[in-house]
Amino acid sequence: MVKKMKNISINKLKDFIGKEVQLNGWIYNLRSVGKIWFAIVRDGTGFVQCVITSNDVSSDVFELESSLTQESSVSVKGIVQEDSRSDLGVEILVKDMEVIHIAEEYPIALKEHGVSFLMDNRHLWLRSKKQYAIMKVRQNVIKSIRDFFDTRDFVLIDSPMFTGNAVEGTTTLFETEYFNRSAYLTQSGQLYQEAGAMAFGKTYCFGPCFRAEKSKTRKHLTEFWMVEPEMAFYDLKDNMDLIEEFIVHIVSQSIENCKEELKILERDITLLEKVKSPFPRITYDEAVKLLHDNGQEFKYGSDFGAPDEELIASKFDSPVMIHSWPHATKAFYMKRDDSDKLALGVDVIAPEGYGEIVGGGQREDDHDTLVKRIEDHGLPLSAFKWYLDLRKYGSVIHSGFGLGLERTVSWICGIDHVRQTIPFPRTMGRLEP
Amino acid sequence: MVKKMKNISINKLKDFIGKEVQLNGWIYNLRSVGKIWFAIVRDGTGFVQCVITSNDVSSDVFELESSLTQESSVSVKGIVQEDSRSDLGVEILVKDMEVIHIAEEYPIALKEHGVSFLMDNRHLWLRSKKQYAIMKVRQNVIKSIRDFFDTRDFVLIDSPMFTGNAVEGTTTLFETEYFNRSAYLTQSGQLYQEAGAMAFGKTYCFGPCFRAEKSKTRKHLTEFWMVEPEMAFYDLKDNMDLIEEFIVHIVSQSIENCKEELKILERDITLLEKVKSPFPRITYDEAVKLLHDNGQEFKYGSDFGAPDEELIASKFDSPVMIHSWPHATKAFYMKRDDSDKLALGVDVIAPEGYGEIVGGGQREDDHDTLVKRIEDHGLPLSAFKWYLDLRKYGSVIHSGFGLGLERTVSWICGIDHVRQTIPFPRTMGRLEP
Numbered sequence: 001m002v003k004k005m006k007n008i009s010i011n012k013l014k015d016f017i018g019k020e021v022q023l024n025g026w027i028y029n030l031r032s033v034g035k036i037w038f039a040i041v042r043d044g045t046g047f048v049q050c051v052i053t054s055n056d057v058s059s060d061v062f063e064l065e066s067s068l069t070q071e072s073s074v075s076v077k078g079i080v081q082e083d084s085r086s087d088l089g090v091e092i093l094v095k096d097m098e099v100i101h102i103a104e105e106y107p108i109a110l111k112e113h114g115v116s117f118l119m120d121n122r123h124l125w126l127r128s129k130k131q132y133a134i135m136k137v138r139q140n141v142i143k144s145i146r147d148f149f150d151t152r153d154f155v156l157i158d159s160p161m162f163t164g165n166a167v168e169g170t171t172t173l174f175e176t177e178y179f180n181r182s183a184y185l186t187q188s189g190q191l192y193q194e195a196g197a198m199a200f201g202k203t204y205c206f207g208p209c210f211r212a213e214k215s216k217t218r219k220h221l222t223e224f225w226m227v228e229p230e231m232a233f234y235d236l237k238d239n240m241d242l243i244e245e246f247i248v249h250i251v252s253q254s255i256e257n258c259k260e261e262l263k264i265l266e267r268d269i270t271l272l273e274k275v276k277s278p279f280p281r282i283t284y285d286e287a288v289k290l291l292h293d294n295g296q297e298f299k300y301g302s303d304f305g306a307p308d309e310e311l312i313a314s315k316f317d318s319p320v321m322i323h324s325w326p327h328a329t330k331a332f333y334m335k336r337d338d339s340d341k342l343a344l345g346v347d348v349i350a351p352e353g354y355g356e357i358v359g360g361g362q363r364e365d366d367h368d369t370l371v372k373r374i375e376d377h378g379l380p381l382s383a384f385k386w387y388l389d390l391r392k393y394g395s396v397i398h399s400g401f402g403l404g405l406e407r408t409v410s411w412i413c414g415i416d417h418v419r420q421t422i423p424f425p426r427t428m429g430r431l432e433p
Numbered sequence: 434m435v436k437k438m439k440n441i442s443i444n445k446l447k448d449f450i451g452k453e454v455q456l457n458g459w460i461y462n463l464r465s466v467g468k469i470w471f472a473i474v475r476d477g478t479g480f481v482q483c484v485i486t487s488n489d490v491s492s493d494v495f496e497l498e499s500s501l502t503q504e505s506s507v508s509v510k511g512i513v514q515e516d517s518r519s520d521l522g523v524e525i526l527v528k529d530m531e532v533i534h535i536a537e538e539y540p541i542a543l544k545e546h547g548v549s550f551l552m553d554n555r556h557l558w559l560r561s562k563k564q565y566a567i568m569k570v571r572q573n574v575i576k577s578i579r580d581f582f583d584t585r586d587f588v589l590i591d592s593p594m595f596t597g598n599a600v601e602g603t604t605t606l607f608e609t610e611y612f613n614r615s616a617y618l619t620q621s622g623q624l625y626q627e628a629g630a631m632a633f634g635k636t637y638c639f640g641p642c643f644r645a646e647k648s649k650t651r652k653h654l655t656e657f658w659m660v661e662p663e664m665a666f667y668d669l670k671d672n673m674d675l676i677e678e679f680i681v682h683i684v685s686q687s688i689e690n691c692k693e694e695l696k697i698l699e700r701d702i703t704l705l706e707k708v709k710s711p712f713p714r715i716t717y718d719e720a721v722k723l724l725h726d727n728g729q730e731f732k733y734g735s736d737f738g739a740p741d742e743e744l745i746a747s748k749f750d751s752p753v754m755i756h757s758w759p760h761a762t763k764a765f766y767m768k769r770d771d772s773d774k775l776a777l778g779v780d781v782i783a784p785e786g787y788g789e790i791v792g793g794g795q796r797e798d799d800h801d802t803l804v805k806r807i808e809d810h811g812l813p814l815s816a817f818k819w820y821l822d823l824r825k826y827g828s829v830i831h832s833g834f835g836l837g838l839e840r841t842v843s844w845i846c847g848i849d850h851v852r853q854t855i856p857f858p859r860t861m862g863r864l865e866p
Contacts, residue, residue: 007666009586009634024666025634026827044634044665045586073827103826123628123819124826126590132633139589146579153442153478156572157559160857161594161641161656164864174609176618178655179647179861185609192857195556195866200565201442201458201477208594208640214612222611223594232477233440233457386556386866393536393557394459394506424593424625428612431597433628433819 007075010046013090016080020095023048026127027072027103030065037065041076041092047129049083049091050076061097070109071127073100087260115417122424123433133261134420137254138409140261142206144253145227145403148246149204154229157196159189159205165383172212174222185210188402191333191387193230194363197398198390204229216428217306218417219355219407223426230400236344236362239399240321243348243358244279246403247319251275254412267414271352274317283324284342287312301326310353319357320349332373333387335362346401354411360401367391440508443479446523449513453528456481459560460505460536463498470498474509474525480562482516482524483509494530503542504560506533520693548850555857556866566694567853570687571842573694575639577686578660578836581679582637587662590629592622592638598816605645607655618643621835624766624820626663627796630831631823637662649861650739651850652788652840656859663833669777669795672832673754676781676791677712679836680752684708687845700847704785707750716757717775720745734759743786752790753782765806766820768795779834787844793834800824 007024008016025043032038039050054062068074078092108124118125125131149156162183166173174185189205196203206227213220231242251272254262262269282290291298296311298304304312304322312320323346327336330343337344345361364370370391374384381388409421419425424433440457441449458476465471472483487495501507508531516524541557551558558564582589595616599606607618622638629636639660646653664675684705687695695702715723724731729744731737737745737755745753756779760769763776770777778794797803803824807817814821842854852858857866 007634011586024829026631044588044630044632044636071826073829101828106826121819121822123625123822124632126628126632135588135590135633139583142589143579143583146576150572150576153444155477155568156575157568157856158658160859161643162859162864174611174616176607176609178607178864179645181864183607183864192556195559196856198459199477199557199559200568201440203477210594212612225591386554389554389556393504393539395534396457396506423590423629426593426595431595431611431614431616 007043010041010043010048010088012045013048013080013088013092017082017090018080020077020079021092022075022077023092024075024100025073027068027070027074028127028129030068030070032065039068039074041074042127042129042132044132046088048088049086050078050094050097051091052094052097057094057096061094064097064099067102068099069103070106071103073103074098075100087263119419119425119430120433126423129264131420133264134409134413134415135423136261137258137265137413138405138421140254140257141250141405141409141412142225144250144257145206145405148249149202149227149229152202154202154204155196155200157193157200157203157205158207159186159192159228161186161208167379167383174210174212187211188226189228190230190400190402193228193400194387194390194398197230197232197400198394198396201233202229202231214428218419219306219410221406221418221422221425221427224418224422225405226402227405228400228402230398232396232398234362234399235397236323236346236399239360239362239401240281240323240346243321243346243360243401244277247279247348247358248275248277250408251412258412262413265413265415267412271317272412275351276318279318279321279348280316281321281323284322284326284329285324287320287322290315301328303329304347304349306355309349309355313349313351313353317351319351322347322349330361332377332379333363333370335364344399350407350411352411352414355407357407357411358401358403360399362397362399365391365395365397367395440476443474443476443481443521445478446481446513446521446525450515450523451513453510453512454525455508455510456525457508457533458506460501460503460507461560461562463501463503465498472501472507474507475560475562475565477565479521481521482519483511483527483530484524485527485530490527490529494527497530497532500535501532502536503539504536504557506536507531508533520696552852552858552863553866559856562697564853566697567842567846567848568856569694570691570698570846571838571854573687573690574683574838574842574845575658577683577690578639578838581682582635582660582662585635587635587637588629588633590626590633590636590638591640592619592625592661594619594641600812600816607643607645620644621659622661623663623833623835626661626833627820627823627831630663630665630833631827631829634666635662635664647861651852652739652843654839654851654855654858654860657851657855658838659835660838661833661835663831665829665831667795667832668830669756669779669832672793672795672834673714673756673779676754676779676793676834677710680712680781680791681708681710683841684845691845695846698846698848700845704750705845708784709751712751712754712781713749714754714756717755717759717762718757720753720755723748734761736762737780737782739788742782742788746782746784746786750784752784755780755782763794765810765812766796766803768797777832783840783844785844785847788840789837790840790844791834791836793832795830795832798824798828798830800828
């Protein structure tokens with residue numbers, strides 16, 4: 001039977017120096033030095049060292065050292081003392097400790113484990129200091145994204161998860177039976193945001209997206225989160241200006257609000273501090289020239305692969321915007337430039353090899369041109385009736401983009417695999433826990 | 434070909450009284466009185482009346498009246514004037530107007546249409562004033578929910594959309610093929626939040642959930658958003674205290690931040706202002722007695738139906754918390770009271786007949802008891818290995834709840850059907866647009 005006491009959180013301890021407090025948490029680590037033993041206790045708001053000496057506690061409490069185990073839950077009473085050696089700035093001189101539950105032998109010791117083992121135990125792995133830091137950075141990035149749009153007159157228009165059409169084939173779509181017909185899980189909320197932008201000027205959605213890709217790279221999840229803003233009266237340049245302001249905002253908010261977390265992750269913050277406006281903006285043609293000038297083999301007209309992105313990114317401190325793509329590389333709804341050869345799309349490549357974090361562009365706003373594009377791509381017009389309506393009733397120039405959350409968090413944290421940046425990752429080979 | 438100009442948003446016009454401004458938007462309504470005509474223009478931040486007189490504009494612009502149509506996109510230049518009769522407080526004396534795109538005859542006139550027709554044209558219906566107001570309230574409710582948890586040391590732990598098991602049968606689950614096995618779309622992120630709470634003390638998730646219910650009521654969607662917090666060291670009472678504080682926060686933020694929107698919706702705000710702590714807290718037994726005392730037929734041991742909820746709610750101004758349920762009415766993971774007969778669950782019924790908006794409770798924290806419950810329910814233990822782990826490694830008392838976003842927005846807005854409270858609703862019969 002588990003007992004219960006009221007808890008004070010570790011992140012508030014600094015306000016109680018010299019006072020007696022009580023907190024609830026879990027044993028993160030134990031060590032002893034002669035007649036003193038130390039327990040690092042975590043409670044989700046931080047980690048604090050608790051000092052247990054035979055002078056300050058009853059013998060029963062002092063002898064807990066022999067029975068306590070990693071991850072046991074405890075309630076601790078003690079005096080908050082300054083401790084300049086710790087990141088927290090304080091420690092607790094324990095006066096009393098009550099065991100809530102003694103943990104069985106914990107499968108994840110504070111040593112190296114294989115990633116597959118850790119992923120099988122993701123529900124426990126989350127308790128480690130590094131995963132804690134990543135989740136806090138993720139939360140902060142999400143908040144900075146939402147705050148950015150909420151304070152700039154964007155209306156939040158959640159795009160649906162279920163869609164009724166699989167116009168471009170079902171190979172990378174998850175399909176489900178939906179009351180005697182088929183539904184498909186969304187890969188992007190963009191088309192719905194275009195309806196949103198015509199209704200509300202500027203909108204965004206921020207939710208899960210799904211891709212049934214048979215891909216095992218360190219940048220792919222079958223389920224990931226994406227934010228997709230869409231803006232009426234924005235052309236490609238306005239779009240790039242907004243993307244730049246947006247990414248600078250995310251990075252600066254991370255540096256400002258996640259100091260402790262980035263320290264735990266041993267992130268080189270000086271590299272993040274170099275992210276500044278203006279970002280380099282190069283055309284697709286210029287990017288290809290850059291690759292060729294650096295001896296990289298690359299076929300004009302294809303999309304950039306990971307090694308290409310890494311080479312391009314290595315030439316700049318800030319994210320690189322690559323715009324004006326051969327139209328065949330981009331989707332049917334992308335507006336073209338006056339030459340009719342280039343699509344007004346833009347991809348943004350993160351620094352340090354973290355790859356593409358943004359894809360976006362200006363959308364075709366002319367009804368008849370869009371009909372032609374849909375037909376040229378061999379897509380069924382009937383599926384786009386509502387989308388074409390947006391070009392019938394007050395069509396305007398508009399643009400938008402999508403930013404992948406997990407890749408962005410990977411970059412901010414300096415984590416080489418996106419699977420650590422989402423609480424319960426889903427990949428081709430993983431549906432549990 | 435659509436032309437482009439820079440826009441100033443309507444919600445900022447008050448700062449420009451007496452000055453010339455330019456704004457981009459869409460024609461919401463047109464009317465004329467002798468030698469003056471009026472255009473209501475919307476841009477997503479508001480609606481403003483534009484006054485066009487033959488004295489102030491060129492004859493070309495004045496004659497636009499005959500060609501302009503509802504939903505045409507325009508760029509307007511003019512002087513901002515005070516107008517005490519309008520909600521906005523200002524109007525625009527037009528100096529110049531440029532047509533960006535003349536809309537075809539708009540299918541949704543400013544008159545009554547059937548809901549089915551409007552839902553078929555949801556991508557356009559969103560442009561109406563009422564839908565605009567609902568979406569803004571929705572955005573504000575979402576923001577108030579996230580702010581509530583973000584400022585109270587909760588860590589955001591997004592629960593996965595895909596799950597690998599269908600332990601309680603597949604009848605209300607959406608199933609998809611997942612690389613040669615089956616995956617199921619989540620109905621609740623709770624179990625994952627329990628892992629989160631053991632790692633971080635207090636966590637929440639807020640994302641889509643899916644239910645394949647063959648239900649056509651005004652309270653059901655196949656795809657809806659739910660926020661699910663989970664708290665270590667919280668018992669049923671702590672949980673109810675938090676739910677109460679949370680709901681009061683959502684309602685007061687809505688009243689404070691959505692004055693204009695609630696006015697558009699003709700919401701009786703005095704009813705929302707009556708929502709105050711403390712909420713009535715009654716046991717299941719007391720709720721049953723209340724029904725019987727009021728002549729309602731109700732079989733003890735069953736769940737409350739819509740008419741029962743409406744009768745109970747009608748007796749109170751604030752949401753009603755019903756707790757301590759016969760354990761057979763609740764899920765296997767619910768902790769029981771000392772009598773072993775009652776589950777420590779709590780449902781919250783919104784006022785005015787808007788039905789259940791919260792379900793929650795204290796979770797079973799003892800490993801062996803939980804094993805027994807799983808077996809008693811005929812569920813496969815293997816599927817719960819990771820969930821049982823949470824009771825092996827530092828188990829503590831914990832509780833949580835889920836609040837349905839769309840039902841909450843329905844209640845705040847005074848809208849009788851949840852399908853209007855989500856941008857693109859998905860129901861048994863609707864997958865488009």
